[in-house]
Amino acid sequence: MFSRLSRKGRVRTLSALENLEIDLYLLPSPFQNNAGLVKYVTDALNRLSMFGYYSEWPAYGSTRLNQPEHRRLEFFPLSWNQIGYPGVSHGYRDFRGFLLKIAETRVKNEES
Amino acid sequence: MKNPDVIVIGSGGGGAVIAKELGELGIRVLVLEAGPWYGNKKWPEPNKNRGEAKVSSNAVDLDGSLYRQQLTRLENDMNDFVTGKFRWGSADRRRTPWFRNLPDRAVLWQTAGVGGSTLHYYANSLRAFPQAINNEWPINYKELIPYYEKVEQTLPVEFAPTTSKEALFYYGAEKAGFTLNKTLDVTRVGYRPQPNAILPPNEHLMDPNYSLEELSHMEGCTLSGHCGQGCPYGPSLEKMAKRSTNVSYIPLAMKTGNVTIRPNTFVTKVLTVQSSGRGRRAIGVKCRDTWTGEIEEIRAKVVVMAAGCVETPRLWLNSELPKNQWVGRGLTNHYMDMVTGVFDEKTLMDVLGSPTINPFVGHTSGARLDYPGLGMIENIGESPGLSAQTLFGFSQDGYNRLRLSDSNEWDQRGRLIGSELDKAMKDYRRTLTLSIITDDEVQYRNRVELDPHVIDEHGAVPLIHYTPSQKSRKRREQLTKIATNILRQAGAKQIHRADLPPNYFIHLQSTMRMGFVVDTSCEAYQVERLYIADNSADYNSLGGPNPTLTTQALATRTAEKMVQKYFQ
Ligand SMILES: Cc1cc2nc3c(=O)[nH]c(=O)nc-3n(C[C@H](O)[C@H](O)[C@H](O)COP(=O)(O)OP(=O)(O)OC[C@H]3O[C@@H](n4cnc5c(N)ncnc54)[C@H](O)[C@@H]3O)c2cc1C
Ligand code: SF4
Numbered sequence: 300m301f302s303r304l305s306r307k308g309r310v311r312t313l314s315a316l317e318n319l320e321i322d323l324y325l326l327p328s329p330f331q332n333n334a335g336l337v338k339y340v341t342d343a344l345n346r347l348s349m350f351g352y353y354s355e356w357p358a359y360g361s362t363r364l365n366q367p368e369h370r371r372l373e374f375f376p377l378s379w380n381q382i383g384y385p386g387v388s389h390g391y392r393d394f395r396g397f398l399l400k401i402a403e404t405r406v407k408n409e410e411s
Numbered sequence: 412m413k414n415p416d417v418i419v420i421g422s423g424g425g426g427a428v429i430a431k432e433l434g435e436l437g438i439r440v441l442v443l444e445a446g447p448w449y450g451n452k453k454w455p456e457p458n459k460n461r462g463e464a465k466v467s468s469n470a471v472d473l474d475g476s477l478y479r480q481q482l483t484r485l486e487n488d489m490n491d492f493v494t495g496k497f498r499w500g501s502a503d504r505r506r507t508p509w510f511r512n513l514p515d516r517a518v519l520w521q522t523a524g525v526g527g528s529t530l531h532y533y534a535n536s537l538r539a540f541p542q543a544i545n546n547e548w549p550i551n552y553k554e555l556i557p558y559y560e561k562v563e564q565t566l567p568v569e570f571a572p573t574t575s576k577e578a579l580f581y582y583g584a585e586k587a588g589f590t591l592n593k594t595l596d597v598t599r600v601g602y603r604p605q606p607n608a609i610l611p612p613n614e615h616l617m618d619p620n621y622s623l624e625e626l627s628h629m630e631g632c633t634l635s636g637h638c639g640q641g642c643p644y645g646p647s648l649e650k651m652a653k654r655s656t657n658v659s660y661i662p663l664a665m666k667t668g669n670v671t672i673r674p675n676t677f678v679t680k681v682l683t684v685q686s687s688g689r690g691r692r693a694i695g696v697k698c699r700d701t702w703t704g705e706i707e708e709i710r711a712k713v714v715v716m717a718a719g720c721v722e723t724p725r726l727w728l729n730s731e732l733p734k735n736q737w738v739g740r741g742l743t744n745h746y747m748d749m750v751t752g753v754f755d756e757k758t759l760m761d762v763l764g765s766p767t768i769n770p771f772v773g774h775t776s777g778a779r780l781d782y783p784g785l786g787m788i789e790n791i792g793e794s795p796g797l798s799a800q801t802l803f804g805f806s807q808d809g810y811n812r813l814r815l816s817d818s819n820e821w822d823q824r825g826r827l828i829g830s831e832l833d834k835a836m837k838d839y840r841r842t843l844t845l846s847i848i849t850d851d852e853v854q855y856r857n858r859v860e861l862d863p864h865v866i867d868e869h870g871a872v873p874l875i876h877y878t879p880s881q882k883s884r885k886r887r888e889q890l891t892k893i894a895t896n897i898l899r900q901a902g903a904k905q906i907h908r909a910d911l912p913p914n915y916f917i918h919l920q921s922t923m924r925m926g927f928v929v930d931t932s933c934e935a936y937q938v939e940r941l942y943i944a945d946n947s948a949d950y951n952s953l954g955g956p957n958p959t960l961t962t963q964a965l966a967t968r969t970a971e972k973m974v975q976k977y978f979q
Contacts, residue, residue: 306829307812310810310812310813310828311813314809314810314813317516317809318809333514334514335512335513335514335515336514338514338515338516339513339514339515339516339517342516342517342805342912345804345805345826346518346800346804346805347492347800348804349796349799349800349803349804349832350486350487350491350796350797350799350800350804351487351796352796352799353795353796353798353799353800353836354485354486354487354491354794354795354796354797355485355486355487355488355796356487356491356796366504366505367458367488367491367494367495367504367505368458368459368504368505370488372485378795378836379795381836381837382795382836382837382839382840383767383839383840384771384794384795384839384840387483387484387485387637388484388623388635388636388637389622389623389624389626389627389633389635389644390616390623390626390627390633390634390635390644391574391623391633391634391635391636391769391772391773392616392617392619392623392634393574393575393634393769393772393773394572394573394574394612394616394617394634395572395573395574395575395577395578396572396573397570397572397573397604397611398570398573398577398581398591398603398604399570399591399593399603399604400569400570401563401568401569401570401595401606403593404593404594404595
């Protein structure tokens with residue numbers, strides 16, 4: 300049923316669930332009368348899908364549903380291309396100096 | 412190790428420190444750690460099989476190149492809450508994580524493994540605000556200073572170098588009327604670089620004659636921005652740039668010749684006997700091998716709990732130790748929030764001389780504003796998946812789209828979806844995010860207790876409740892406005908507020924408070940020879956500063972006090 304709703308309808312449904320604007324008694328086990336779990340799970344659905352999409356996970360391609368020790372990166376994550384994240388890096392040459400060094404605070408302490 | 416003098420439970424922020432300090436004082440220590448050990452040759456495939464050895468006590472076992480293979484710097488592989496190498500769960504990633512019951516929207520972020528939650532921490536190494544200690548804690552700030560200094564030198568700590576996101580933060584903070592505060596002991600409002608347990612960049616970092624790959628095998632931070640995924644950059648394990656305790660204190664502990672560490676071992680009970688002194692006396696622990704399920708009892712003269720803010724009270728409660736109404740109570744979490752500003756290219760060219768910020772460059776958090784009385788604000792630049800989930804996926808305010816807008820303070824607030832999310836992430840490279848970290852008031856009602864219905868292989872699981880006090884809410888609101896203003900002053904064109912839910916746990920503290928559960932030496936009032944050396948012994952949330960350095964200073968001090976009392 301959920302998948303037949305419009306996008307807005309789905310968001311409204313999720314929102315109603317997490318705000319507990321529903322009869323908790325009507326939910327199946329283990330959610331029945333379990334407000335904390337309903338809130339936890341609706342929230343986690345949102346978070347985990349965003350984390351999944353914007354991390355390297357989709358790029359495990361045909362191995363993405365394997366056990367973690369048996370996944371292999373098959374390509375560069377599409378989402379990282381879209382947003383311009385260069386991926387794993389050895390470093391960046393963006394050193395703009397130090398505003399302050401610890402030694403400077405010690406000198407000040409000795410003076411005062 | 413047969414018959415150790417001291418058993419330390421947990422090898423994270425605090426446990427590793429007390430083990431090394433005791434080892435140096437000639438005490439024989441066995442550290443029992445629930446999670447796996449990365450970068451140790453005895454466990455070449457720590458997530459695949461249990462390995463041939465049970466313990467390691469010689470620093471020659473440590474291997475930097477193995478560590479680099481294992482710490483892939485990929486955010487899902489490392490930090491997925493369910494299957495990541497830095498999750499709260501056993502070494503075997505095919506198994507589900509260890510369950511905690513959090514009946515609300517919640518993220519509780521801790522790591523099992525040698526190094527504990529310092530494996531993924533950002534290494535911000537802050538002293539407490541003196542005003543949050545003096546006249547509050549049963550000890551005063553001055554007493555902590557020599558221990559702070561010792562830890563700062565050992566890790567070691569240095570102020571963060573400036574990269575684009577720090578430069579932009581300083582620019583905004585100046586324009587908002589704040590000034591640079593050149594100190595480690597903060598008594599007034601001001602901004603400064605983060606004092607971080609990260610080795611300064613290699614002097615050749617900007618020299619194109621050295622490739623970045625070459626530099627990543629040399630000493631010093633390369634500004635790679637992978638702090639949250641663990642940092643495998645350096646010439647050897649003990650010289651890795653980010654000073655998680657598994658690369659700093661653990662190697663030093665092993666070098667004393669007195670410390671043995673046993674991973675994959677979950678302590679399920681502290682064993683005690685009746686005693687005339689405090690009522691009971693600790694005599695050892697019961698533990699379980701997480702690969703084989705084997706159960707064992709080990710005896711020692713002293714037991715130290717350093718299992719972190721959730722597991723230490725859980726272990727106390729599961730061990731049926733004497734009743735103390737403050738065990739597990741007074742939980743604080745710095746009631747956090749996040750605001751993200753988007754900048755246009757022209758503004759960035761004017762301020763930084765480049766069209767992007769690239770928040771993923773440099774220390775994950777390198778700059779801060781201290782605000783004694785309210786807390787603090789720091790910049791933060793996580794990788795994209797973690798950024799999307801925390802900034803745009805986690806909110807007490809629900810969906811931005813469904814929001815009935817009542818203020819113009821923030822252009823967007825709460826969860827983003829569809830085209831909004833797409834746009835926000837396409838702007839990622841031109842964003843600056845500020846994290847709001849509140850001086851969180853201790854409340855008796857905020858707690859870790861045992862779930863009366865759920866038991867796992869280690870006993871009743873923790874059930875966690877947290878709702879911020881009115882004061883904490885007000886402070887967070889004030890800080891969020893200040894952070895928003897800094898972003899506007901820096902030239903942000905659009906500002907998003909996450910409005911994080913209260914149950915966001917990164918800085919957990921004060922569930923076994925000094926003065927209530929432990930005395931000023933961190934020994935339990937009701938159980939002699941039982942000490943605590945993790946964030947849970949804190950009296951309060953330190954006024955806002957990140958907790959780990961204080962835990963490490965206290966652990967250093969506790970080692971001294973314990974030796975004076977029981978080993979001289
Ligand atoms: C993303 C992130 C960033 C952070 N950044 C910072 C920062 O920049 N600065 C800062 O100060 N803090 C930071 N923190 C917080 C920091 O990680 C903690 O303050 C610190 O690690 C706490 O130390 P601890 O000893 O209390 O617990 P932990 O470091 O969590 O150590 C507890 C250890 O005990 C083990 N253990 C638990 N139960 C048992 C048991 N029953 N038997 C055996 N072993 C057990 C665990 O596996 C773990 O290794 C950050 C946290 C997160 C999540
Ligand atoms: S930025 Fe962080 S991960 Fe990268 S080298 Fe420096 S300390 Fe290590």
